[in-house]
Amino acid sequence: MYAVIASGGKQEKVAQGQTVQLELLGVEDGTEVSLTPVLLVDGTTVLSTPAQLKGATVKGRVIGSAKGPKIDGFTYKRRTNQRKRFGHRQQYSVVEILSIAKG
Numbered sequence: 001m002y003a004v005i006a007s008g009g010k011q012e013k014v015a016q017g018q019t020v021q022l023e024l025l026g027v028e029d030g031t032e033v034s035l036t037p038v039l040l041v042d043g044t045t046v047l048s049t050p051a052q053l054k055g056a057t058v059k060g061r062v063i064g065s066a067k068g069p070k071i072d073g074f075t076y077k078r079r080t081n082q083r084k085r086f087g088h089r090q091q092y093s094v095v096e097i098l099s100i101a102k103g
Contacts, residue, residue: 003058003100004039011038014058014097021066021092031062033095040102047102055103060095067091 002015008023014035025033035058040047047053068090076083 001040001042001100003037003041003056005035005058006038007035014060014100016097016100019063019094019096020060021068022095023093024065024091025062025093025095027062027093029062029064032098033060033062034058035060035095037100040100042102055101057099057101057103059098059101061098063094063096065091066094 004013037056037058040056071088073086
């Protein structure tokens with residue numbers, strides 16, 4: 001059984017016992033979170049409409065946090081001496097999937 005969840009504007013395929021990196025959730029470590037399923041597959045049964053997913057739940061526990069790769073950027077405009085350097089490093093919450101239920 002697996003599910004596709006929506007978190008932070010992105011979708012992720014998860015299974016029970018798996019650990020995933022989701023965008024920073026803003027909760028403390030050890031906190032249980034409920035994630036929104038978009039699709040649920042159990043063998044040959046596929047639940048995808050909002051009416052079918054009404055009782056479906058995906059529960060997880062926040063294990064810790066992680067950082068993504070550093071992205072360095074540089075913009076310039078020629079002949080005008082306009083230059084700008086910028087960097088970004090995404091923060092993630094590491095979540096362990098505890099259970100997937102059809103409801």
